[in-house]
Amino acid sequence: KAGVTQTPRYLIKTRGQQVTLSCSPISGHRSVSWYQQTPGQGLQFLFEYFSETQRNKGNFPGRFSGRQFSNSRSEMNVSTLELGDSALYLCASSPTGGVYNEQFFGPGTRLTVL
Amino acid sequence: AQSVTQPDIHITVSEGASLELRCNYSYGATPYLFWYVQSPGQGLQLLLKYFSGDTLVQGIKGFEAEFKRSQSSFNLRKPSVHWSDAAEYFCAVGANYGGSQGNLIFGKGTKLSVKP
Numbered sequence A: 001k002a003g004v005t006q007t008p009r010y011l012i013k014t015r016g017q018q019v020t021l022s023c024s025p026i027s028g029h030r031s032v033s034w035y036q037q038t039p040g041q042g043l044q045f046l047f048e049y050f051s052e053t054q055r056n057k058g059n060f061p062g063r064f065s066g067r068q069f070s071n072s073r074s075e076m077n078v079s080t081l082e083l084g085d086s087a088l089y090l091c092a093s094s095p096t097g098g099v100y101n102e103q104f105f106g107p108g109t110r111l112t113v114l
Numbered sequence B: 001a002q003s004v005t006q007p008d009i010h011i012t013v014s015e016g017a018s019l020e021l022r023c024n025y026s027y028g029a030t031p032y033l034f035w036y037v038q039s040p041g042q043g044l045q046l047l048l049k050y051f052s053g054d055t056l057v058q059g060i061k062g063f064e065a066e067f068k069r070s071q072s073s074f075n076l077r078k079p080s081v082h083w084s085d086a087a088e089y090f091c092a093v094g095a096n097y098g099g100s101q102g103n104l105i106f107g108k109g110t111k112l113s114v115k116p
Helices: none
Strands: A003-009 A011-012 A019-024 A031-038 A042-050 A053-057 A064-068 A075-078 A088-094 A108-112 B004-005 B010-014 B019-023 B025-027 B034-036 B044-050 B057-059 B065-068 B072-079 B087-095 B101-108 B110-113
Touching: A003 A088, A011 A019, A019 A088, A019 A108, A031 A075, A031 B101, A042 A064, A042 B101, A075 A088, B004 B087, B004 B101, B010 B019, B010 B025, B019 B110, B025 B072, B034 B065, B034 B072, B044 B057, B044 B065, B072 B087, B101 B110
Parallel strands: A011 A108, B010 B110
Antiparallel strands: A003 A019, A019 A075, A031 A042, A031 A088, A042 A053, A064 A075, A088 A108, B004 B025, B019 B072, B034 B044, B034 B087, B057 B065, B065 B072, B087 B101, B087 B110
8 A cells, every 4th residue: 555645745935925735645544634843843733634524623823724635635725824834744644533543644745934 | 731741852872772762741531642753754653552451562663662650651662772763753642532533742752863
């Protein structure tokens, strides 16, 4: 089985722009979660999607949004980028989601905001 | 609020030596605890998890962890470290919101370096 794939792997944007990141989960997995990883704050949960519905959300501003398609692929969007949004964004998939199931992580998208 | 503390930011051990990475958590109910490893340029890989039962949990790559409720700890151990174990290790607690599906709260990580 192919693992979780994330595109693009690297991205450079300027302040005020918006960005869309993509995540393709493992085949058959219906849950996709997104995490932000920074040196200062560590790994922080953004949101989880299951069957095209946002099921859980972390403590991030409304500039961070996401969606999930019928094939379980997910996108994350960040609008009006700030310098502090520079981070590694990780996507994780699992069969049914939640904390009871192992989450399989992708390699991440490294976003740099200039 | 739930939280996870990994007191050691960076640890260096010699190859073949034993290893213990510390993790303390704060959580009101029975915790669901995890250890993940992240190699450079890679995503996170689950090493082991604890939900209930035996407090000594075996994981992949020869790692084990022990849950101690009285100390709110879930320390990761390995009897003999290999150079390939050099990576960053994250402890996490599963935050379960009243029966609904929850999410993971991670510690800040411990970077492990291995001396030849």
